[in-house]
Amino acid sequence: MKTSPIIQKPLTRRDIISLAEDIIIEYVKEKGWNRVEDFKLDLQELYEYVIYPRYEYQLIQSEDLGYKENEKVLGKVISNDRVILIDRSISPPNFDARFTFTLGHEFGHGVLHPGSKEHFRCSSKDILGSAIIDEREVQANCFSEHLVMPNNLVLELIKLCYHPDKPFIYIGQGEYCFDVFGKNVLKKIGSYTEFCRMLAWPLTGFFSDISRLSLGLKIHKLGIISNRTQEKFSISNTRYGGTPKIGQVV
Numbered sequence: 697m698k699t700s701p702i703i704q705k706p707l708t709r710r711d712i713i714s715l716a717e718d719i720i721i722e723y724v725k726e727k728g729w730n731r732v733e734d735f736k737l738d739l740q741e742l743y744e745y746v747i748y749p750r751y752e753y754q755l756i757q758s759e760d761l762g763y764k765e766n767e768k769v770l771g772k773v774i775s776n777d778r779v780i781l782i783d784r785s786i787s788p789p790n791f792d793a794r795f796t797f798t799l800g801h802e803f804g805h806g807v808l809h810p811g812s813k814e815h816f817r818c819s820s821k822d823i824l825g826s827a828i829i830d831e832r833e834v835q836a837n838c839f840s841e842h843l844v845m846p847n848n849l850v851l852e853l854i855k856l857c858y859h860p861d862k863p864f865i866y867i868g869q870g871e872y873c874f875d876v877f878g879k880n881v882l883k884k885i886g887s888y889t890e891f892c893r894m895l896a897w898p899l900t901g902f903f904s905d906i907s908r909l910s911l912g913l914k915i916h917k918l919g920i921i922s923n924r925t926q927e928k929f930s931i932s933n934t935r936y937g938g939t940p941k942i943g944q945v946v
């Protein structure tokens with residue numbers, strides 16, 4: 697068994713991002729990918745190639761993990777026993793857009809918080825909520841974000857997909873034309889959030905079928921779009937971040 701890297705507390709954001717990037721680099725090396733267009737993350741495969749050999753966590757996806765404060769528990773980590781569990785309701789063959797980010801989040805607890813005596817039981821409030829207080833949940837989310845959607849690969853794949861010769865500019869609701877892998881696509885866009893989700897839409901398959909919302913948020917955080925309005929990115933549960941409009945991309 698390889699020894700897990702032990703990081704002295706406190707973990708910095710830079711430590712967390714470096715660890716996630718290190719795991720992705722090893723995965724890409726194992727796959728023998730040399731070009732950005734080769735990249736196609738499969739998080740379950742990454743588990744087999746890197747997470748299990750390095751950290752020896754078992755991955756169980758067949759159990760019902762119950763509820764916590766009336767919220768469905770989506771993932772659980774028992775660090776001492778080296779077990780990661782993902783609730784069966786979101787695990788394949790069920791298709792649920794939350795699966796990928798949840799798996800990355802639980803890998804985060806496993807990698808960042810080894811030897812913890814507590815069990816981590818994570819609901820959608822811990823994983824996808826907008827007001828997370830527990831520092832370890834924030835750390836697991838940071839890890840998941842950078843494991844599933846590494847900054848440089850998101851930027852490179854945006855270039856590969858859209859060949860932008862000028863910055864993306866959002867000026868408010870209206871019809872926008874996108875060049876998606878060489879094909880012109882005309883879309884009615886109702887909000888800044890929807891613009892981010894539209895850019896994410898052709899690329900989710902490169903990132904283990906991450907949700908458009910998660911990848912859209914990443915695109916927002918990377919500042920890829922010049923937002924000329926006062927609108928903010930919305931991660932509320934309304935799928936549109938505002939009033940639904942005909943032709944909106946979800």
Ligand SMILES: [Zn+2]
Binds near residue numbers: 816
């Ligand atoms: Zn958690």
